[in-house]
Amino acid sequence: MTRKTVLSILLGLCIFVYPPTIALSKTVKVQDNIYTVVQGEGVDSNTTFIISRDGVVVIDTRTTPEEARKAMAELRKLTDKPVLYTINTHYHGDHTFGNQVFSENSKTIIAHENVRNMLQGQNGQDHLAMFKTFGLTGLEEVKIILPTMVYKNRMDIYPGGYHLQLLHLGKGHTDGDTVIYLEELKLVITGDLVFAETIPYVSDGYIDSWIESLQTLHGYDIEIVVPGHGEVGGKTSLIAMKHYLLRLRLLVKKQISDGTSLEDTIKSVSKVLRSEYSTWKNQERIESTVDRAFMEYSFRN
Numbered sequence: 001m002t003r004k005t006v007l008s009i010l011l012g013l014c015i016f017v018y019p020p021t022i023a024l025s026k027t028v029k030v031q032d033n034i035y036t037v038v039q040g041e042g043v044d045s046n047t048t049f050i051i052s053r054d055g056v057v058v059i060d061t062r063t064t065p066e067e068a069r070k071a072m073a074e075l076r077k078l079t080d081k082p083v084l085y086t087i088n089t090h091y092h093g094d095h096t097f098g099n100q101v102f103s104e105n106s107k108t109i110i111a112h113e114n115v116r117n118m119l120q121g122q123n124g125q126d127h128l129a130m131f132k133t134f135g136l137t138g139l140e141e142v143k144i145i146l147p148t149m150v151y152k153n154r155m156d157i158y159p160g161g162y163h164l165q166l167l168h169l170g171k172g173h174t175d176g177d178t179v180i181y182l183e184e185l186k187l188v189i190t191g192d193l194v195f196a197e198t199i200p201y202v203s204d205g206y207i208d209s210w211i212e213s214l215q216t217l218h219g220y221d222i223e224i225v226v227p228g229h230g231e232v233g234g235k236t237s238l239i240a241m242k243h244y245l246l247r248l249r250l251l252v253k254k255q256i257s258d259g260t261s262l263e264d265t266i267k268s269v270s271k272v273l274r275s276e277y278s279t280w281k282n283q284e285r286i287e288s289t290v291d292r293a294f295m296e297y298s299f300r301n
């Protein structure tokens, strides 16, 4: 097993295992006809429903079919309308492994083209195998369902009365991120480009271009931010995420220019970030963010 594999498994444990207190999921009304299921039991990735005149758009499908069925039950409390489309904001299993539940309603699953690549064939099986090392229940039931419709830079869809801009702003949390922007409502569903009040998972990420994507989003007319993890909030959550990444970059680059080793950089930078971001969830993930930043910037310098 390579160092990278060991690291990704360890990091994975940090990402997906939720603190010991069981957080019950709650369905938050974001706007009229738009709801987000926040803090599923066991895993905290968010699922959003846009209930249009003609049917429902589902954004992200949770970690297991069982979790997805719970989200579907929440949807059925709100409407009987059919699911028109499911959108995966990126390929990570906590956003895609419930696809099979929603595709029973509609086969149309939309994502960036790299999501399909990352879930296809051996790539998808490897990703599922990694999740199975996290000790979560219900993964044995997962059948990887690929996006059936992909795009490269931008896709516009118009489900009954809404206009959804699906935008790939560049590499960020992964190389296949989608944000969904509803311009008229000043609302953005960011996927994992934003972790609200939560240390981000960056091990698949590209920190420089992630910062750029957030900078681009910052320029949009936005009042409501639905993050990939954490509470629905305002633009401050987007700004806070950008600041975390900027701070991480600055601190790590300084260590690299001073010739500090990876090990010492992880120690010193993590200490600073832990004190500055002590109120954020998933503190145990800080070291991995430093590790990833060191890798990104040491290759360039």
Ligand SMILES: [Zn+2]
Binding pocket: 090, 092, 173, 192, 201
């Ligand atoms: Zn993710």
